[in-house]
Amino acid sequence: MxxxxxxxxxxxxxxxxxxxxxxxxxxxxxxxxxxxxxxxxxxxxxxxxxxxxxxxxxxxxxxxxxxxxxxxxxxxxxxxxxxxxxxxxxxxxxxxxxxxxxxxxxxxxxxxxxxxxxxxxxxxxxxxxxxxxxxxxxxxxxxxxxxxxxELGPDPLDTGFGLDEFSRLFTHRQQIKGILKNQKLMAGIGNAYSDEILHTAKLSPVATASSLDSHAVERLFTTMKEILEGAVREFTGKKPSELKPAKKASMRVHGRTGEACPVCGDTVREVTFVGTSLQYCPTCQTNGEILAKRGSGDDA
The missing domain is CATH 3.20.190.10 (MutM-like, N-terminal)
Known part of the structure; x- marks a missing residue:
């Protein structure tokens, strides 16, 4: 999408x-x-x-x-x-x-x-x-x-959307990938960029929001802004036919199951759900833990 x-x-x-x-x-x-x-x-x-x-x-x-x-x-x-x-x-x-x-x-x-x-x-x-x-x-x-x-939430690149507003989203037990993708909380991020943001921020996609301390939330916020702003700069000026290939080429873990993580060299892993999947690096994000296949009721 x-x-x-x-x-x-x-x-x-x-x-x-x-x-x-x-x-x-x-x-x-x-x-x-x-x-x-x-x-x-x-x-x-x-x-x-x-x-x-x-x-x-x-x-x-x-x-x-x-x-x-x-x-x-x-x-x-x-x-x-x-x-x-x-x-x-x-x-x-x-x-x-x-x-x-x-x-x-x-x-x-x-x-x-x-x-x-x-x-x-x-x-x-x-x-x-x-x-x-x-x-x-x-x-x-x-x-x-x-x-x-x-029902859309704020745009994550809106100048009025700051760390305080972002931090208020991380006060319950919803998984952080689900928060990044929830359009009612923030508008515009989907499966691909949530994978990329979490990988760069070195956070597990299945970690719960309430488990993050303030430093982790700030790191996630800064990473989100940097990745989205960088992608907008990279894509601006491209023709519509060039945008999907450019997005795919820019991904470091999303859609790269079985390939080497560009940061640590570990193998990028996948967790599948009904109708979708996520990709992550065990070394960078889960302290080496291999995540199990999730049920259809899991929020990811």
């Missing part, structure tokens, strides 16, 4: 090219992906992209409706096309208007958009490579109308 660093780079890339653009095409061949629509999605065509932004792990297109749509009794205020990529979703970006028939022949897509901006044409295709299609689209009048956005 895309996480904060690559989504931040993605929104910067899209906003630079699409801010001020007219939405000239919008095709949704499957009703499954469209979860909420305050207005018919076709009414967005002709609208102007005010901005492209990020809300946690959601992508948000802010769209000013066209004058014709407003005259026809449609919305006069901005509308938002919100995308949750889920586990296997992403997008394809091109420097030309999409050809619906050729893209459809090339495989499944959830939505296809065409844009025109000051003489330049662009195309965006929302794709989902998963066996079970989880990518979701919402058309709403305010981002908070999307339930997942309304």
């Amino acid at each position: 895309p996480e904060l660093p690559e989504l931040t780079a993605l929104t910067d890339f899209l906003d630079e090219r699409l801010s001020g653009a007219q939405l000239t095409q919008l095709l949704m061949p499957s009703a499954f992906a469209l979860k909420v629509a305050d207005v018919p999605y076709e009414s967005l065509i002709g609208g102007t992209i005010d901005s492209v932004g990020r809300q946690g792990k959601f992508l948000a297109f802010k769209i000013a409706p066209s004058a014709d749509a407003a005259k026809g009794g449609g919305s006069t205020g901005p509308l938002y096309l919100i995308v949750n990529f889920a586990k296997a979703g992403w997008l394809k970006f091109s420097d030309k208007q999409p050809a619906a028939e050729s893209t459809a022949a090339g495989g499944y897509f959830a939505a296809q958009m065409g844009f025109s901006n000051d003489g330049h044409d662009y195309g965006v295709t929302l794709t989902d490579a998963g066996t079970w299609k989880g990518l979701a689209i919402f058309i709403v009048r305010a981002p908070a109308e999307v339930h997942g956005i309304a």
